[in-house]
Amino acid sequence: MTPLDHLLLAPVLLPLLCGAVLVPLTEGWHRLKFALGYASVLGMLASALALAALTDGGYWQHGIGVYLAANWAAPFGIALVADRLAALMLLLTALLALAALHFARLRWGRIGVHFHSLFQFLLMGINGAFLTHDLFNLFVFFEVMLAASYGLVLHGYNAERLRASMQYIAINLAASLLFLIGAALIYAAAGTLNMSDLAARMAGLAPGARGLFEIGATVLALAFLIKSAMWPLGFWLPTTYAAASPPVAAMLVLMTKVGAYAILRLWLLLFPQAGFGHDALLWGGMATIVFGAAGMLSSDNAGRLAGYGAVVSSGTLLAVIGYGQATLVAGALYYLAGSTLAIAAFLLLIELIERIRTPHASVLAVTLEAWAVEDKPDEPVGRGVPAAMAFLALSFAACAMVIAGLPPLSGFVAKFSLFHALLNPPQGTIAAAGWTLMALIIGSGLVSVLSMMRFGVRTFWANSGAAPPKLHRSEVLPVLFLLGLSVFMTVEAGSVFAWLDRASEGIHRPQDYIGRVLGQPVVPSPVPQPAAAEAP
Amino acid sequence: MEAVIAIAIGVVFGAGIWLVLRPRSFQVLCGLMLMSYAVNLFIFIVGRLWIDRPPLTPAGSAPDPAALADPLPQALVLTAIVIGFATTALYLVVMIGSRGLTGTDHVDGREPEP
Numbered sequence: 001m002t003p004l005d006h007l008l009l010a011p012v013l014l015p016l017l018c019g020a021v022l023v024p025l026t027e028g029w030h031r032l033k034f035a036l037g038y039a040s041v042l043g044m045l046a047s048a049l050a051l052a053a054l055t056d057g058g059y060w061q062h063g064i065g066v067y068l069a070a071n072w073a074a075p076f077g078i079a080l081v082a083d084r085l086a087a088l089m090l091l092l093t094a095l096l097a098l099a100a101l102h103f104a105r106l107r108w109g110r111i112g113v114h115f116h117s118l119f120q121f122l123l124m125g126i127n128g129a130f131l132t133h134d135l136f137n138l139f140v141f142f143e144v145m146l147a148a149s150y151g152l153v154l155h156g157y158n159a160e161r162l163r164a165s166m167q168y169i170a171i172n173l174a175a176s177l178l179f180l181i182g183a184a185l186i187y188a189a190a191g192t193l194n195m196s197d198l199a200a201r202m203a204g205l206a207p208g209a210r211g212l213f214e215i216g217a218t219v220l221a222l223a224f225l226i227k228s229a230m231w232p233l234g235f236w237l238p239t240t241y242a243a244a245s246p247p248v249a250a251m252l253v254l255m256t257k258v259g260a261y262a263i264l265r266l267w268l269l270l271f272p273q274a275g276f277g278h279d280a281l282l283w284g285g286m287a288t289i290v291f292g293a294a295g296m297l298s299s300d301n302a303g304r305l306a307g308y309g310a311v312v313s314s315g316t317l318l319a320v321i322g323y324g325q326a327t328l329v330a331g332a333l334y335y336l337a338g339s340t341l342a343i344a345a346f347l348l349l350i351e352l353i354e355r356i357r358t359p360h361a362s363v364l365a366v367t368l369e370a371w372a373v374e375d376k377p378d379e380p381v382g383r384g385v386p387a388a389m390a391f392l393a394l395s396f397a398a399c400a401m402v403i404a405g406l407p408p409l410s411g412f413v414a415k416f417s418l419f420h421a422l423l424n425p426p427q428g429t430i431a432a433a434g435w436t437l438m439a440l441i442i443g444s445g446l447v448s449v450l451s452m453m454r455f456g457v458r459t460f461w462a463n464s465g466a467a468p469p470k471l472h473r474s475e476v477l478p479v480l481f482l483l484g485l486s487v488f489m490t491v492e493a494g495s496v497f498a499w500l501d502r503a504s505e506g507i508h509r510p511q512d513y514i515g516r517v518l519g520q521p522v523v524p525s526p527v528p529q530p531a532a533a534e535a536p
Numbered sequence: 537m538e539a540v541i542a543i544a545i546g547v548v549f550g551a552g553i554w555l556v557l558r559p560r561s562f563q564v565l566c567g568l569m570l571m572s573y574a575v576n577l578f579i580f581i582v583g584r585l586w587i588d589r590p591p592l593t594p595a596g597s598a599p600d601p602a603a604l605a606d607p608l609p610q611a612l613v614l615t616a617i618v619i620g621f622a623t624t625a626l627y628l629v630v631m632i633g634s635r636g637l638t639g640t641d642h643v644d645g646r647e648p649e650p
Contacts, residue, residue, distance in 0.1 A: 136612055143619045150626055162634045163645040166561065169627050170643075173568050174556065176623070177575045180616055184575075187609065188582035 004054065008067040008080045010047035011090050011127035014040050019120030026113055033116040034105055040120060041101055044127070045094035052087035056499060062512040063502070066133075066520040074518045075197040081133040081517060084503035085333070089130040089261055092337055095485060096254055096344055097123055099478035100247040103348050106474050108245050112155055122148035122251060129258050133517060135183045135193040135220075138262065142179065142227075146172050149255060152248040153240060164243035171226065171236045179223035185216025196517035199269045199510045214276060221263060221277060228259030228314045231288040237311055238295060242303030246351040249303070250344035253310050257336055260317045264329070267321070269510045278324040282433055285319025288312075289440045293447040302350040305455060306343055309403050312444050313339035319437055320418060325425060329504035330497060331417035338410035338489055342402035345482035349395055352479075353459055355469035356392070388468045391476060393460050398483050400452035405445040410489040415441060417497065537585055541577070549574035559648070561631045561641050568627065572620040576613050583609035 018040035025033055055063045067080040082090075101109070101119065109115050125145025132138050150172075153165050187193055189212035190201050205213060222233070229237040237256065241249050263281070271277075292311030299305045313335070320332040402411035418441065422434050489496055506512070548570050555567025583606030591607035593599045631641075638645040 136615070140615065140619070143623065147623060147626065150623075150630070154630065157633075159637050159645065162630065162637055165630050166634055166643055166645070169623075169630060170556070170564055170568065173623055173627060174571070176620075177568075177571050180575050180579060184579045184582045184609070184612075187612075 004059070005065060005067055007047055007050055007054070008065055008082050008131060011044050011051075011094075012080075012124055012131065014043045014047070015120040015124040015127065019117040019124065022117035022120065023114065030110050034101075034109055037101055037109075037116045037120060038098075041094060041097045041123070044090070044123065045098060048087060048090035048094045051082050052084070052091055055082055055084045055087050056502065060516075062509070062516055063506055064512060064516045066517050068520055068522060071522050073522050074520055075192055075194045078137045079133040079194060079196075079517055079520070080131045081196075081513070082131060083506050083513075084499065085261075085265065085507050086130045088333060088337070088500070088503060089257075090127055092257075092340060093123065093126050093130070093254060096250060096340065096482075099344065099348070099482050100250045102481075103250070103475055103478040104247040106472055108156065108247050112157075114151065115155055118148045118151045118155075119247075119251075122152060124148075126254065126258060130261065133195050135186065135195065135198075139176070139179050139183060142258075143176060145255065145258070146176070149248075149252065152251070153244045155248055156245045161243045161245075164240045167236050168240045175223045175226040178219050178226070182216050182218075182220030182223060185212055185219060189213035189216060194517070195266065195269055196510075196514045200514045200518065202270060217266075217270065218277065220266075224259040224262045225284070225318070226259070228256050228263075228318060229288070229311050230284045230315065230318055231291040231311075234288065234291075234311055234314070238299070238304045238307030241307035241310065241347070242301055246348050249306070249347040253340055253344045253347065256310055256314050257317070257340055260314065260321065260336070263318075264321055264332075265507065268507050269513060272508070272510050275324050278322045281318050281322025282324075282437070283319075283322075285315045285317070285322050286437060286440050288315025288318060289444050291315070293444040296447055296451040299451070302353065302455060303347070305451060306347050306350065309346070309448065310343050312448065313343065313403075316418075316441060316444070319440075323422075323433070323437065325421065326504065326508050327424070327426065328418065328421045329507070330500040331414060331421050333500045333503060334410070334417060334489070334493075334497065335414035338402060338414050338486060341482050341485050341489075342399050342409075342411065345395070345479050345486075346399040346403065348475075348479050348482070349392070349399060352469065352471055352475060353392055353396065355471075356389075356459060356467070388471045389460070391471070392469075393456070395479050395483060396452075396456055396460075398486070400449070400456065402486050404448035404452060405441075406449065408490060410486045410493075413490055413493050415445065541581060541585065545574045545577050545581075548577075559642055559644075561634065561643050564643060565624070565627060565631060569624055572616075572624065576617055576620070579609055579613045579616055581609075583607075 018036055022033055022036060051065070054060065055065060059065075063084055065082040066074075067082075068074065069078045069080065071077070097119075104115065104119075122145055125141050125143070125148060128141030129138055129145060132141055150165065150169050153168055154161055183193065186198065189209040190198055190205065192198055192201065202213075226233045228234075241252060244252060267277070289312055292308045292313075292315055295308035295311060296305055299308055316339075317332055317336055320328050320335070398409060400406075402409045405411035405415040419438060422438055423430065425431075425434070552567045552569075552571030552574060555563045555570060558564060558567070586605045589603060589605040591605045591610055593604065634645060635641050640647050642648065
C-alpha cells in the first residue's frame with residue numbers, strides 16, 4: 001500500500017470530520033461555518049480530481065485502486081474501491097456541492113442551526129456509497145446520506161416541507177428495510193457481502209442458492225429503484241423536490257443518480273452475461289419516461305416541473321442501462337452527468353425566477369403567514385447584479401436546452417451518442433425495444449421543450465408586471481458555474497467521451513475487479529508475529 | 537423451529553405492512569417499527585438457526601468452524617437495529633412536528649373530505 005492509496009479515504013473522511021467540527025458551532029458564526037464547509041468541499045474536489053487522474057493514469061493496475069479498511073484482507077474486511085466510474089461520480093458530487101453550498105452562502109445557510117453539518121454528512125454518505133465495495137457498508141452509507149437528507153428536506157421548516165418529509169421519510173424507511181432484506185438474502189445464498197467476492201462466487205452457486213440469490217438481488221434492486229424513482233416507485237419525488245429548499249433540491253438530484261449508479265455497478269459485476277432483470281429495467285425505465293413526461297406537461301409549479309424533469313432523466317438512464325448494450329454505457333454516463341448538472345442549475349434558478357413575481361399578491365404567501373412558522377431567510381443585502389432579467393432568461397433557456405436535448409449544449413450530445421449506439425448495435429439488427437426507446441427519448445424531449453417554453457413564456461413574456469429582481473453575486477455564480485460545466489462538456493465532448501469510454505470498458509470487465517480486490521495484499525505487521533496466537 | 541420462526545416473522549411483517557397503509561401517522565410509525573423488528577429477526581436467522589453454538593471462540597481453544605455459529609449476521613443485525621432505531625426516532629420527531637403544525641395526525645397533513 002502506497003501513501004497515495006490513502007487518498008481513497010479522503011472523500012469520506014473530509015466531510016465526516018468537517019461535519020463533526022461544525023456540530024458544536026451553534027447560531028451565529030455564519031462565515032466560519034461557511035468557510036469550513038467550503039474548504040471541505042474544495043478538498044473533496046481536489047481529491048476527486050486526483051482520484052480521476054490516478055485511476056486514469058495507470059498508477060493502479062487496471063485503473064482500480066483498492067483500500068483495505070483496518071488492514072483486513074478483502075472478503076473479510078470492508079474494501080473501498082475507486083475506479084474511473086467512482087471517480088466520475090465523486091467529481092460530479094464535488095462540483096454540484098460546490099455550487100449548492102455557494103448558493104446557500106447568504107440566505108439558506110444562515111437559517112436553522114445545522115445546515116452546514118447536515119450538508120457535510122450528506123456528502124459523506126454520497127461519497128461513501130460511490131466508493132464502498134461491500135453491500136452492507138453500502139447500506140450504512142445510504143442511511144447516512146438519507147438521515148442527513150431528512151434533516152435537509154425539512155430545512156426552512158414550513159407546513160409544505162413537513163408534509164413532503166413525512167412521505168419522503170416513510171417511503172425511504174420502507175426502502176431501507178427492503179435493502180436489508182435483499183442484503184440478508186444475498187448473504188444467505190452466497191455467504192459473503194463483498195461485491196467482488198460475490199462476483200467470484202456467482203459461477204459456483206448451487207441452483208437453489210442461485211434462486212435465493214436472484215430473489216435477494218431483486219429485492220435489493222427495488223430499494224435502489226425507489227431511490228432512483230422508477231415508475232411506479234417514484235411518486236414521492238416531485239413533491240419532495242418542489243418542497244425542498246433550492247440548494248437541498250439540487251443535491252437531491254444527485255441522490256436519485258446514486259440508485260442508478262448502484263444498479264449499474266452491481267449488475268455489471270454480478271450478472272455480466274446473464275442479463276438478469278434487464279427487461280424489467282428497460283420497460284420500467286420507459287414507463288418512467290412516459291410518467292415523467294406526462295408530469296412535466298401537467299405541472300404548473302416550477303419545482304414540480306424540475307422534479308418531473310429529474311424523473312424523465314432517471315427513466316432514460318434506467319432504460320438505457322436495462323437495454324444491456326455495452327456501447328451504450330459511455331453515452332449513459334455522459335447523459336447522467338449532463339442532465340444532473342442542468343436540472344440542479346434549473347432548481348437553483350427557480351428561486352431567482354420566483355422573485356420576479358410579486359410575493360404579496362399571491363394567496364400562498366398569506367396562507368403561509370397564517371401558519372406563522374415560516375422559516376424563510378432574508379433577502380441578501382448589498383448591490384444586485386446588473387441585467388438580472390437577461391441573465392435569468394438566458395440561463396433558463398440554457399437549462400431548457402440541456403434538459404430537452406436541443407443543440408448546441410450537452411443534452412444534445414448525450415442524446416446523439418445514445419442514438420448512435422442504439423442505431424449501431426453489435427449484433428446488426430435493432431430490436432423493437434430499441435426503436436421504442438428512441439421514440440420515447442425523442443418524445444420526452446419534445447414534451448420537455450413544450451412545458452419548459454410554456455413556463456418561460458408565462459414568466460418572461462406574458463408577465464406584464466415583471467420588475468428586474470435583485471440578485472446577489474453569490475446566487476448568480478453557482479448557476480453560471482453549473483451551466484459553464486455543461487458548455488465545457490459540450491466543447492470538450494471528445495476528450496470527455498474518451499474518458500467515459502475507458503470507464504465503461506473498465507466496468508465491463510468484472511474479472512479485473514475480482515483480481516484486484518481479492519488479490520490486494522495486506523500491509524505486513526511491523527512487529528514480528530509469534531508463531532501461534534497466544535490466548536489472553 | 538424454522539417453520540415457527542418463519543411464520544412469526546411473516547405475521548409481524550404482515551401486520552407492519554397493514555399498519556403502514558393506514559392513514560394516521562402514528563399507525564404508520566408503528567407499522568414501520570414492526571417491519572423493522574421483522575427484518576432484524578430475518579437478518580439474524582440468515583446465518584441459519586443453531587442450538588448451542590456460540591458465535592465467539594472460547595478462550596484458549598483452537599477455533600473449530602463446525603462448533604461455531606455464523607457471527608456476521610449478528611454483527612449486521614446490531615448495526616441494523618441501531619440505524620433503524622435512529623431513523624425511526626427521527627420520523628417520530630417529524631410526526632410530532634406535523635401534528636403540531638397542521639393540527640391533525642393524518643399523513644396528508646389534512647383531514648380527508650367527509
